[in-house]
Structures are given as C-alpha cells and as structure tokens.
Amino acid sequence: MSQLAEFLATNQNKNVEELKELLRIPSISAQSEHKEDVQTAASWIADKLKNIGMEHVEVIQTEGHPIIYADWLHQENAPTVLVYGHYDVQPVDPVHLWETPPFEPTIRDEKIFARGATDDKGQLFLHIKAVESLLKSEGKLPVNVKFCIEGEEEIGSPHLPAYLTDNKEKLSCDVVVISDSDMWDKGVPAITYSLRGLCALEVSLHTANTDLHSGSYGGGVQNANHLLVQLLSSLHDTNGKVNVAHFYDDVVELTEFEKEQMKALGLDEEKVKESLGLTDLTGGEKDYSYAERISSRPTLEINGMWGGFQGEGTKTVIPNEAHAKITCRLVNNQQPKKIQELIKKHLEEFAPKGCTIKVSLQDTGNPFLTPIDSPMIQKAAEAYQNVYGKSPVYKREGGSIPIVSDFNQALNVPVVLMGFGLPGENLHAPNEHFHLENFNKGILTICSFFELIKK
Amino acid sequence: MSQLAEFLATNQNKNVEELKELLRIPSISAQSEHKEDVQTAASWIADKLKNIGMEHVEVIQTEGHPIIYADWLHQENAPTVLVYGHYDVQPVDPVHLWETPPFEPTIRDEKIFARGATDDKGQLFLHIKAVESLLKSEGKLPVNVKFCIEGEEEIGSPHLPAYLTDNKEKLSCDVVVISDSDMWDKGVPAITYSLRGLCALEVSLHTANTDLHSGSYGGGVQNANHLLVQLLSSLHDTNGKVNVAHFYDDVVELTEFEKEQMKALGLDEEKVKESLGLTDLTGGEKDYSYAERISSRPTLEINGMWGGFQGEGTKTVIPNEAHAKITCRLVNNQQPKKIQELIKKHLEEFAPKGCTIKVSLQDTGNPFLTPIDSPMIQKAAEAYQNVYGKSPVYKREGGSIPIVSDFNQALNVPVVLMGFGLPGENLHAPNEHFHLENFNKGILTICSFFELIKK
Incomplete structure (x- = not known):
C-alpha cells in the first residue's frame, strides 16, 4: 500500500x-x-x-x-x-x-x-x-x-x-x-x-355515547380511564416482562461470546443514572442486565396515553373514551407484523367488560x-x-x-x-x-x- | 285557608x-x-x-x-x-x-x-x-x-x-x-x-430529567406512563370498591326504609342503558344496585389522565412524566379533607419504585x-x-x-x-x-x- x-x-x-x-x-x-x-x-x-x-x-x-x-x-x-x-x-x-x-x-x-x-x-x-x-x-x-x-x-x-x-x-x-x-x-x-426493529400500535377504548356527569352517573357506569388502566396494566408482569402470549417466542438469546463482549464494554451505569437524574435503572426485565435490556431485549412501551380532562382545575366528568400509543423495540428474529397481531389479540382478549376497543396497526421496521x-x-x-x-x-x-x-x-x-x-x-x-x-x-x-x- | x-x-x-x-x-x-x-x-x-x-x-x-x-x-x-x-x-x-x-x-x-x-x-x-x-x-x-x-x-x-x-x-x-x-x-x-359531597386531587409522577429515546433507553429505564398505570390500578379492587384504606369507614349505610323507597322508585335501568348506548351498567361496587351506587355510595373517578405523546403518528418516546386528575363523590358522614388525605397517603405509599410523585389537594364540598x-x-x-x-x-x-x-x-x-x-x-x-x-x-x-x- x-x-x-x-x-x-x-x-x-x-x-x-x-x-x-x-x-x-x-x-x-x-x-x-x-x-x-x-x-x-x-x-x-x-x-x-x-x-x-x-x-x-x-x-x-x-x-x-x-x-x-x-x-x-x-x-x-x-x-x-x-x-x-x-x-x-x-x-x-x-x-x-x-x-x-x-x-x-x-x-x-x-x-x-x-x-x-x-x-x-x-x-x-x-x-x-x-x-x-x-x-x-x-x-x-x-x-x-x-x-x-x-x-x-x-x-x-x-x-x-x-x-x-x-x-x-x-x-x-x-x-x-x-x-x-x-x-x-x-x-x-x-x-x-x-x-432493534420496531412496531407501533394505537388502542382506543370507548364506553358510553358521551362523557357523563360524575354526580349523576358516578359509581354506576364504567369510566374509560379506569378500563384503559386495567387493560394497560395487563401488558407487563411484575418482573417487567411483556405479558403478551408468544411475544418472546422468536427472540434469539445472546451467545456467550456476545455476553462477554457486552460485559467487557463495561457500560458505566452510575454515569447513566447521574446523567438522567435517576436513582435506579429498573425498567424492563428483571432477569437481564441494563446493557442487555437496552440493546438485545425486546420492549413494549406506552409512548402516550390520554383520556378525559387535562385542563386547569377540576372537571367532574366520567370520560367515555381513552387512548394509548404503543411501540415495541424488537430483536432478531421477531417479526414486527406478527408481534403487532399478538398485541392486538391480547388487547382484544383482555378488553374489560363494558367497553369496545379499536386497535390500529401502524409503522413497522425489521x-x-x-x-x-x-x-x-x-x-x-x-x-x-x-x-x-x-x-x-x-x-x-x-x-x-x-x-x-x-x-x-x-x-x-x-x-x-x-x-x-x-x-x-x-x-x-x-x-x-x-x-x-x-x-x-x-x-x-x-x-x-x-x-x-x-x- | x-x-x-x-x-x-x-x-x-x-x-x-x-x-x-x-x-x-x-x-x-x-x-x-x-x-x-x-x-x-x-x-x-x-x-x-x-x-x-x-x-x-x-x-x-x-x-x-x-x-x-x-x-x-x-x-x-x-x-x-x-x-x-x-x-x-x-x-x-x-x-x-x-x-x-x-x-x-x-x-x-x-x-x-x-x-x-x-x-x-x-x-x-x-x-x-x-x-x-x-x-x-x-x-x-x-x-x-x-x-x-x-x-x-x-x-x-x-x-x-x-x-x-x-x-x-x-x-x-x-x-x-x-x-x-x-x-x-x-x-x-x-x-x-x-x-353527595366532593373532593378533588391531582397526582403527577416524574422519572428521568427528560423524555428519553425508546431506542437508546427502552427496556432500561422506567416509563412514567407504565408507573402511573400501575399506581392508578391500585385504586380499585376487582369488585369495583375503592381500594384506599379507611375510605369507607365513615359511610352511613342506607336504612331499610331508604332501601324500600329506592326500590319503590323503580329506576328503569334498561332506559338508562339505551340512552347512554351501553350494554351494561357495571361501574362501581358489585355489591350494590345501580340506583344505590349513583346516589348513596361514594366513588373515586379518574376524570383525566395523560402522559407522553398524543399527536398524530408515532413518537418513540419514553415519557418522564404522567398525570391524573381524580375526584370523589362522597356521602355522609365522609369528610372530604380526611378522604383527600387518605388518598394522598395511598398514592404515596403505592408509588412505584423509580419515580417521585406529587399530590395536590384541590376542591372539596361536604x-x-x-x-x-x-x-x-x-x-x-x-x-x-x-x-x-x-x-x-x-x-x-x-x-x-x-x-x-x-x-x-x-x-x-x-x-x-x-x-x-x-x-x-x-x-x-x-x-x-x-x-x-x-x-x-x-x-x-x-x-x-x-x-x-x-x-
């Protein structure tokens, strides 16, 4: 040369x-x-x-x-x-x-x-x-x-x-x-x-045909926010694992060599905590290290959720709709479209009594x-x-x-x-x-x- | 005369x-x-x-x-x-x-x-x-x-x-x-x-010092929406009862005469369902009739909740804050300010690890x-x-x-x-x-x- x-x-x-x-x-x-x-x-x-x-x-x-x-x-x-x-x-x-x-x-x-x-x-x-x-x-x-x-x-x-x-x-x-x-x-x-790959969904939940007065109906009818909380809380278990059936089926685990490589990189968790103003890095699956969780494990995040009144002060309303935006980060060999379908199925199966839900499937990336x-x-x-x-x-x-x-x-x-x-x-x-x-x-x-x- | x-x-x-x-x-x-x-x-x-x-x-x-x-x-x-x-x-x-x-x-x-x-x-x-x-x-x-x-x-x-x-x-x-x-x-x-009386609260939950990218941090750090869902899901039990300690302590139950009066009024639940576009009236406590629940039982409603991205499309964000507005309808002899304190205590005790919460007490009415x-x-x-x-x-x-x-x-x-x-x-x-x-x-x-x- x-x-x-x-x-x-x-x-x-x-x-x-x-x-x-x-x-x-x-x-x-x-x-x-x-x-x-x-x-x-x-x-x-x-x-x-x-x-x-x-x-x-x-x-x-x-x-x-x-x-x-x-x-x-x-x-x-x-x-x-x-x-x-x-x-x-x-x-x-x-x-x-x-x-x-x-x-x-x-x-x-x-x-x-x-x-x-x-x-x-x-x-x-x-x-x-x-x-x-x-x-x-x-x-x-x-x-x-x-x-x-x-x-x-x-x-x-x-x-x-x-x-x-x-x-x-x-x-x-x-x-x-x-x-x-x-x-x-x-x-x-x-x-x-x-x-990591990606898939996105949005779920909307509806109850009555209008928002209702919490004085006249409170205690009698379902509140869309309560039902959405119930539905969303079904998406993870207490160990931080995604609770959707077959979600992890196609995940390829790290090889020993990869684990060694990752360890050798010596990611400084203290520095991460300090920069984010956090006292712990406990998101995601308890059984995996932080370095693994942010790179080689799939996730399900509620990127946005909303329902009812968000203005200043008090509004005694029972909201009749509530919404959540969800994205997953996916790893080999998960297939984004298959994962979307699994989540959709879960949301439909776990939809509480007393509401209708609509799940729309959005972006995917392998x-x-x-x-x-x-x-x-x-x-x-x-x-x-x-x-x-x-x-x-x-x-x-x-x-x-x-x-x-x-x-x-x-x-x-x-x-x-x-x-x-x-x-x-x-x-x-x-x-x-x-x-x-x-x-x-x-x-x-x-x-x-x-x-x-x-x- | x-x-x-x-x-x-x-x-x-x-x-x-x-x-x-x-x-x-x-x-x-x-x-x-x-x-x-x-x-x-x-x-x-x-x-x-x-x-x-x-x-x-x-x-x-x-x-x-x-x-x-x-x-x-x-x-x-x-x-x-x-x-x-x-x-x-x-x-x-x-x-x-x-x-x-x-x-x-x-x-x-x-x-x-x-x-x-x-x-x-x-x-x-x-x-x-x-x-x-x-x-x-x-x-x-x-x-x-x-x-x-x-x-x-x-x-x-x-x-x-x-x-x-x-x-x-x-x-x-x-x-x-x-x-x-x-x-x-x-x-x-x-x-x-x-x-019924009334009391209002707002709870805000914070995690990291900024919203985070779900690619770089997803699976590693707590998501404020997930924690709020976890916290809010602790507020009711599976029978629709408010799950806050001592919430019902001062509630005066209906007398037999009152129950008879209420029954005699013959509230037409089918008509209510039809007018609201609902197939059931299953909000609130399972052990009480609809008529009782909307008039003589106290409630806790999430009137509003929000966190993260609500716009069109997808934003792969891990929100660092989430909020909920709560009001209760109260009955004799519940004291609105006491109930506010009980809920505040509950929210603080049940606040998930990895976040700080702030509870503000708002309106009350006896x-x-x-x-x-x-x-x-x-x-x-x-x-x-x-x-x-x-x-x-x-x-x-x-x-x-x-x-x-x-x-x-x-x-x-x-x-x-x-x-x-x-x-x-x-x-x-x-x-x-x-x-x-x-x-x-x-x-x-x-x-x-x-x-x-x-x-």
Whole structure:
C-alpha cells in the first residue's frame, strides 16, 4: 500500500477542502425551501463520482429527493461491495447556538465543524475518497464497488426501500457497507452488528355515547380511564416482562461470546443514572442486565396515553373514551407484523367488560443482525486493526435504522456498519463536527477492507 | 285557608305577569357584559320584598354580585324559616335553538318559557308569592321568615359561604328551605334529602430529567406512563370498591326504609342503558344496585389522565412524566379533607419504585343529608300531600350542591329541598321552561308548609 499511502499523504489537505465544498451545500431534506440545495448536493456527489472514475453514474429522481447510483465493476473474480450513505442533513435550529455558521465549515482542534460533518457527509465522503485514492494510486480497485446514496435519510427514507426491491439485480453485491454510526471511543473502533426493529400500535377504548356527569352517573357506569388502566396494566408482569402470549417466542438469546463482549464494554451505569437524574435503572426485565435490556431485549412501551380532562382545575366528568400509543423495540428474529397481531389479540382478549376497543396497526421496521463471526464482519475488524492498531468492539444498538434491514432483506447479503463518528459529535444538534483523524483513518480503513475481502 | 285560597285565585294572572317581569332581566352571572343586569335583578327582587311587606331588606354588595337579605319576625313563639334561592341565570347559547327568545317569557301549553324559568327565578319567586299571599290575605305569617338570595349560584357561589359564616346570628333559623330541584314526575312531588359531597386531587409522577429515546433507553429505564398505570390500578379492587384504606369507614349505610323507597322508585335501568348506548351498567361496587351506587355510595373517578405523546403518528418516546386528575363523590358522614388525605397517603405509599410523585389537594364540598324522619322533612311531605294529594318520594341526588351543606353546617339546622321543577324542563339548555301548575301549587305548598310548622 505504499503508493496508496503516499497518495493519501499528499492529498490530505485537498480531501478536506473538497469535504468543505460538500458541507457548504445546505441540503436539508426536511425543509422545502432547501429542495434545490438537496439537488445541488446530489449533482455535486454525482460529478465527484464521475471525476474519480466511477462509471454508470446516475441521479435518479424520485417524488422526493434523488438517489445516486454509480459502479466500478472490473474485478471479475472479486466480490462486490455496495456502499450506502446519505447526502442530506438535519435542520440547523437553533442557529444561535452554533459557534460558527452551520454551512461554513470551520476547523478547530483537528475537528471540522458543520451540519452534516459526521452525519453523514463526512462518513460518506471518506468512501468516495478511498475509491479515488485506490484508483488514482493503483489504477484499479481490488474489488467491485457500487454506490447507492440517498438524500432522504433524515426524513425516514420514504423512497429508497421501493428502489431497493425494484433494482435487486442492479444492486446485487456480496456485502453492504455503511458508515453512519459511531466508534466506541477515541481510538477504539466499533462495529454495530445489531439494531432493534420496531412496531407501533394505537388502542382506543370507548364506553358510553358521551362523557357523563360524575354526580349523576358516578359509581354506576364504567369510566374509560379506569378500563384503559386495567387493560394497560395487563401488558407487563411484575418482573417487567411483556405479558403478551408468544411475544418472546422468536427472540434469539445472546451467545456467550456476545455476553462477554457486552460485559467487557463495561457500560458505566452510575454515569447513566447521574446523567438522567435517576436513582435506579429498573425498567424492563428483571432477569437481564441494563446493557442487555437496552440493546438485545425486546420492549413494549406506552409512548402516550390520554383520556378525559387535562385542563386547569377540576372537571367532574366520567370520560367515555381513552387512548394509548404503543411501540415495541424488537430483536432478531421477531417479526414486527406478527408481534403487532399478538398485541392486538391480547388487547382484544383482555378488553374489560363494558367497553369496545379499536386497535390500529401502524409503522413497522425489521430488526437487523449480522452475526459477529460472519466473514465480512471479521474482515472489517481486521481492517480496523490494521489502521487503528486495535480490534473493534462489537456493539448492539437499541435504536432502529429500518433502511439497514431493508438492504439486508432486499439484497440478502450481510450489512457491515463501520462507524467513524465519535460519541459527542453533536449529530442532529448545534456544533456538529467530525474528527479529521477519523476522516483520514476512515479512508485508510475502507481501502484496507477492500484489499482484505478480495479473493 | 279560604281567604288565602281566594287571594291566590284572584291573583294567579298577576303573579305570572310579575314572574315575567323578573324573567325579562338577563341576569347572567357568568358574563361581565351582564353585570348591570344582575344588579337590576337584585334591585327588582329587593323592591318586591319591600312591597310585599318584608322588612330589613338589604342588597349586600360583594366583590361579585349582590346577596339580598330580608326578614319578617313577628311570631315570637313560632319557628323561623330561612328561604334560599338565586336570581342569576345560566348563559343562553346556543341562542338559535330557542323557539322564543330566552328573555321574552312566553306561555305555551301552560308552561312559561324563558331562561331562569325553573332554575331558579320561578322556584324562588313562588316563595315570595307565598309570603305575599299570606301577608295580604291574613295580615301576618304563621312563622318567622328570612330570605337569603344570591346572584352567583351559577358561577359556584364564591361569596355566599363567607357571608353565611360571618352572619350566623342574623341568619339563625329553625329550617332552611330551598326550591331549586325537581319533582319525581308530573303530579309526583319529591324531596331530595341527600346530596353527595366532593373532593378533588391531582397526582403527577416524574422519572428521568427528560423524555428519553425508546431506542437508546427502552427496556432500561422506567416509563412514567407504565408507573402511573400501575399506581392508578391500585385504586380499585376487582369488585369495583375503592381500594384506599379507611375510605369507607365513615359511610352511613342506607336504612331499610331508604332501601324500600329506592326500590319503590323503580329506576328503569334498561332506559338508562339505551340512552347512554351501553350494554351494561357495571361501574362501581358489585355489591350494590345501580340506583344505590349513583346516589348513596361514594366513588373515586379518574376524570383525566395523560402522559407522553398524543399527536398524530408515532413518537418513540419514553415519557418522564404522567398525570391524573381524580375526584370523589362522597356521602355522609365522609369528610372530604380526611378522604383527600387518605388518598394522598395511598398514592404515596403505592408509588412505584423509580419515580417521585406529587399530590395536590384541590376542591372539596361536604355531602349533605337531612334524615327522612326529621320533623321538618315530614312537615314538608304533609304540605305536598295537602296540595298534590300525594306523598312525595324521597330521593338522593348523586351530584353535589356544596352551598346546601354550607347552610347546613353554618346554621346547624336541617335543610329541606322542596323541588317544584320537573325533569325535562331544560335547565342550563335552550327552551328552559317551568310548568305553571307547579308554580301555582308551589305557592300553596309553601303556604301549607308554613302553617304546618308553626307551633
């Protein structure tokens, strides 16, 4: 890799200057006044891909913001990597809290400050730079590479899933690599190998045909709030387990290795308590550690509930309706739609006498898991080791990024989440930034990964 | 009573014309644009009291609307009756639903239509007419009479309770008579001998110092909604009884006579179900009949509860606070402030681990009961029998009229609620009216009552 190393050393400043160009484009996907800016960012990326030598570059218009495709497929016997990233960014409010303007990239303390610096322009651009560096220093790539880049990640990727299922052939590959996540700590890389899935429901409960006066009817008729409390209290048992039949049937338990990994990470519960102002972390299942519960166990949360009078003072009303919003975080191999049905069935079965209930099924998102011992994960780990001198930690993320499992399911290949961000880089917040060390090491790590997986 | 009967027969039309005058004054206490009208009504009443021969007539200004006092105290050895009523009325919206304008009293089918016709100008005025008729036909009253009339009943009587406690001597009497309630049915008089009291609380429950993301923390930390559900579900047992220690300690059970009375009234549960769109009336305590539960049993109702997200769609939030508003209907001899403390103690004791709770104590109102066999109730029953040819039914009202027990407690005498309204006379609604038959019979009944209680 000496030619490559030389090329990178020579071009470090130029790479950062180019990243600044991209960061200057206010491609906020959520705000219609920035629609043109999002297009500009897409064109900028497409031009860049052409300039570095990628082929079949396309800007695919959608009803929202465009998807960009490009490929380089000249290694017939080598595997194909598909790189996903996004060029859209979050809004910048509250602007007055930014130390330097969000779209005027500024370097301080070896960090580049700008909206999108780490999420995800910086992390996406390092892949483009890895490909450029390899092509320009060695004339070819060790593997085949496809890019699939979207401009709607921050608004929930409304058009990408359909694009994936409609273009399975075109996007076919051996591995999907995404850099849109965090390292564990400064100098300690991380591979996120699991994300939780999601399903959402709403339940509405009705009693009489109108709210009733608690003087005239109190003690005689059912109160929708009382019945909802009764119904909701049936959803968990006293050990914090979800009390819905068959809810846990498909849950894959942690392997011994995973448990060891999780323990080794040494999550500091005292620090968590302090930051949240809590005296204990006793939510969820009693039989599992906090670290397990927030990442590898499924949950059922009442995100909202309401019924009756919420105004100031007193209203002696017996409400005739009450509502609750419920979401679950799900883990492999739970199926969101199956879980929704189980919960619906439970709610209907446990509905107290004297009311009618209506359950509406809402969003779902699949959980995602690439086993730690899968070859692609192991090659990514080796690449980190080569560049950072340290094996990555393997972590499970409690949140959901539905697009990850969409790639997994549409293309039926492992997805490797190689994060180069650092915790505390203020994504979605003022003063977002990205450590330049990880921008540069990220380019090297991706180059190394490509080398390692070639056959 | 022949002189009296003749006087009444002669003056029937004149009495109705005078009632119309009073009904023409739009004395809506809740609307500041009618402040002068309320004063006008007060002056009208005061003038009327002077004209009929009442003495010491006073219009007592308050920070709101005036209280009117008057007396006639020339029967040294006879008891003293204090008559309470109110000359203020409810607003008239929606005006377009009135068949004739609310302040243009109109007679149709022997009913007088106007705002305040039955609540309470008509029912108050019949007392004034009874006194006038006796004074003018017989030159004197059989008993001593005091009037205490307010103009703020429809806005919760903010100034009357203090007036009562500050003027115990002046208002001292042997019985308070109030006509601001209903008969049982056409031709069937009723005495309301019990009202439920009231107490209100609000409970707020807090967990972490902020709402949390259900991906990052779900399964690890407590959800305020879950804890509130747990807490609220502790308030009732599976038999519908309030599960707060000592809640029922002071409850006076119904006497056998009361139970018989209640049964004899034959409340039509099928009709209630139909009107409310319910298939059963299973709220409250399983061991008591519906009729008992809505009138003679105390209740605890969650009038409102809320926590977390109530908007459209899904928000994967773990709420850090949740709230509930609670009111109880109370019966003799429960003490509202004691009950509040018991509930507060329960909420604090049952507060789940992992949260802090705050309980705020709000309004209270005492329950009211004058025993059916008390002499004043029996005399009132006799008066009804004399005029209507029928004994009244004795009923308990599930609602609360705090001012009734305020009289009871401040003056330490029985209060007799002799209603002359009829169910369906649209009080607080468009097309309020009062049956003239009961206006005329009401005058006679009050005259008869005065005669019956003189020693």
